[in-house]
Amino acid sequence: MISGADTQIWQFRTPKQHMLRWLGWFWLVALTVFCWNLMxxxxxxxxxxxxxxxxxxxxxxxxxxRWGYLNQLWQPLWDTLNIATLGTLIGVIIAIPVAFLAAxxxxxxxxxxxxxxxxxxxTSRSINSLIWALLLVAIIGPGLLxxxxxxxxxxxxxxxxxxxxxxxxxxxxxxxxxxxTGASGAQTIDYAIVPQILPAFWGISVFRxxxxxxxxxxxxxxxxxxxxxxxxxxxxxxxxxxxxVIFLVILATVIVSEWVSAKVxxxxx
Amino acid sequence: MLELKALSKTYKTGDRAxxxxxxxxxxxxxxxxxxxxxxxxxxxxxxxNRLVEPTAGSVCLGETELTTLNGRALRQARRRIGMxxxxxxxxxxxxxxxxxxxxxxxxxxxxxxxxRRFPQADxxxxxxxxNRVGLGDHCNKRADELSGGQRQRVGIARALEQNPExxxxxxxxASLDPKTSRQIMRLIQSVCREMNLPxxxxxxxxxLAQNFTDRIIGLQAGKVxxxxxxxxxxxxxxxxxxxxxxxxxxxxxxxxxxDDTLLENSxxxxxxxxxx
Numbered sequence: 001m002i003s004g005a006d007t008q009i010w011q012f013r014t015p016k017q018h019m020l021r022w023l024g025w026f027w028l029v030a031l032t033v034f035c036w037n038l039m040x041x042x043x044x045x046x047x048x049x050x051x052x053x054x055x056x057x058x059x060x061x062x063x064x065x066r067w068g069y070l071n072q073l074w075q076p077l078w079d080t081l082n083i084a085t086l087g088t089l090i091g092v093i094i095a096i097p098v099a100f101l102a103a104x105x106x107x108x109x110x111x112x113x114x115x116x117x118x119x120x121x122x123t124s125r126s127i128n129s130l131i132w133a134l135l136l137v138a139i140i141g142p143g144l145l146x147x148x149x150x151x152x153x154x155x156x157x158x159x160x161x162x163x164x165x166x167x168x169x170x171x172x173x174x175x176x177x178x179x180x181t182g183a184s185g186a187q188t189i190d191y192a193i194v195p196q197i198l199p200a201f202w203g204i205s206v207f208r209x210x211x212x213x214x215x216x217x218x219x220x221x222x223x224x225x226x227x228x229x230x231x232x233x234x235x236x237x238x239x240x241x242x243x244x245v246i247f248l249v250i251l252a253t254v255i256v257s258e259w260v261s262a263k264v265x266x267x268x269x
Numbered sequence: 270m271l272e273l274k275a276l277s278k279t280y281k282t283g284d285r286a287x288x289x290x291x292x293x294x295x296x297x298x299x300x301x302x303x304x305x306x307x308x309x310x311x312x313x314x315x316x317x318n319r320l321v322e323p324t325a326g327s328v329c330l331g332e333t334e335l336t337t338l339n340g341r342a343l344r345q346a347r348r349r350i351g352m353x354x355x356x357x358x359x360x361x362x363x364x365x366x367x368x369x370x371x372x373x374x375x376x377x378x379x380x381x382x383x384x385r386r387f388p389q390a391d392x393x394x395x396x397x398x399x400n401r402v403g404l405g406d407h408c409n410k411r412a413d414e415l416s417g418g419q420r421q422r423v424g425i426a427r428a429l430e431q432n433p434e435x436x437x438x439x440x441x442x443a444s445l446d447p448k449t450s451r452q453i454m455r456l457i458q459s460v461c462r463e464m465n466l467p468x469x470x471x472x473x474x475x476x477l478a479q480n481f482t483d484r485i486i487g488l489q490a491g492k493v494x495x496x497x498x499x500x501x502x503x504x505x506x507x508x509x510x511x512x513x514x515x516x517x518x519x520x521x522x523x524x525x526x527x528d529d530t531l532l533e534n535s536x537x538x539x540x541x542x543x544x545x
Contacts, residue, residue: 182375
């Protein structure tokens with residue numbers, strides 16, 4: 001029986017929640033309008049109107065690609081792959097202990113060691129590889145080594161962050177069971193934690209390697225070796241048909257690395 | 270022989286999980302620990318091997334006082350106590366053999382365990398235990414490939430691989446079907462008989478506890494409110510442990526379970542009972 005007075009009313013959101021959501025959307029739209037104004041303020045519209053013509057002009061110069069240039073790219077390509085691979089290796093090796101120190105359930109001290117480890121992760125993540133490379137080229141001079149270390153430094157934060165999140169998500173019951181056998185701390189990590197995070201570890205490492213291949217193609221722009229160096233010299237001599245070849249080489253490399261990383265991740269799961 | 274004296278546990282939140290628990294378990298006795306959820310059964314079991322730190326009181330295993338141990342001494346005491354868990358708590362991505370051998374971790378160096386190079390005697394024992402629980406052919410399978418009942422048998426083999434002087438079981442049958450539950454309880458009971466091993470089995474199923482244990486301890490709000498033979502567990506005692514309920518009905522629906530037919534069925538299907 002339904003009677004007006006006794007009908008219980010159910011609402012998905014209270015009026016206050018409605019109001020808050022409405023305000024949230026309002027501010028988001030206001031911010032968008034504001035940003036749009038800021039962005040268009042300094043735009044010279046004559047240049048924008050000219051854009052299609054400029055684009056087709058450059059496009060025309062880029063085609064046909066100068067295929068003969070390919071022979072000069074094999075060495076830089078090899079350098080790029082080495083920067084990415086060695087950089088990832090360094091990053092991963094340093095990231096493993098950092099991740100264990102940062103994870104809430106494995107850190108030796110919540111109030112001292114953990115914040116330090118988290119700081120290392122944030123520092124590494126907040127600076128782009130390109131900036132790291134810029135700094136390192138100034139410190140240790142141009143070349144492959146600067147590129148490798150730049151990639152390594154940037155990878156520490158990425159790998160350590162994802163890895164420590166994986167460590168925090170493990171099933172604690174398995175850890176408890178191994179501890180109950182009288183195992184030591186190192187044995188507990190070896191038998192209860194490592195098997196649980198191993199798939200995540202391989203997935204993260206290969207994913208980072210895949211990202212690093214892409215990042216290392218541009219590190220040469222600041223003098224850290226690899227394909228980027230060729231890209232810069234081609235750009236500065238306005239050799240657009242060489243730029244096309246470099247783009248195609250980068251595209252092919254990235255496709256191959258994506259394929260490899262997909263295969264590896266499939267294999268470990 | 271295990272002896273608890275005035276054992277108490279108060280959690281940081283102020284919850285008093287155990288107050289003034291005292292009892293002793295002689296060699297070879299299988300004790301069923303029953304009580305409502307939150308009565309402190311899990312805390313009690315974990316206070317014994319110090320996965321949970323007791324607040325007061327003492328736990329003696331043989332001559333060793335466990336509550337004061339630390340570091341290496343604590344680990345060496347823990348290896349004398351085998352533990353079986355509710356959801357098996359096997360390391361899912363390791364093989365059955367690695368799981369069983371993990372019962373020997375505290376006997377070997379970190380380096381040897383890292384290389385999985387256990388002494389041959391440990392490996393022999395692991396094989397014979399796996400045969401004992403009917404899983405001799407499964408030693409190279411990964412733990413997550415097994416069924417619930419098989420996993421719990423691996424859990425039992427891991428606990429026995431420690432050569433324990435005491436067995437603790439935290440609701441070993443809670444995630445198993447009725448028949449497998451009985452097989453697992455029977456297995457625990459028979460290995461305890463063979464090895465003269467005392468055990469404390471924390472269990473929700475009162476009828477199962479009555480069928481497979483030598484003694485029942487009833488916990489209510491962190492206190493022992495019943496301690497006696499399974500046959501002495503009257504409706505009045507059940508009411509004291511769990512609160513008022515029509516207990517006659519429970520036993521009517523459960524008691525007709527014919528233990529003999531179940532035993533025959535499981536003799537056909539499970540090799541673990543043949544050897545017992």
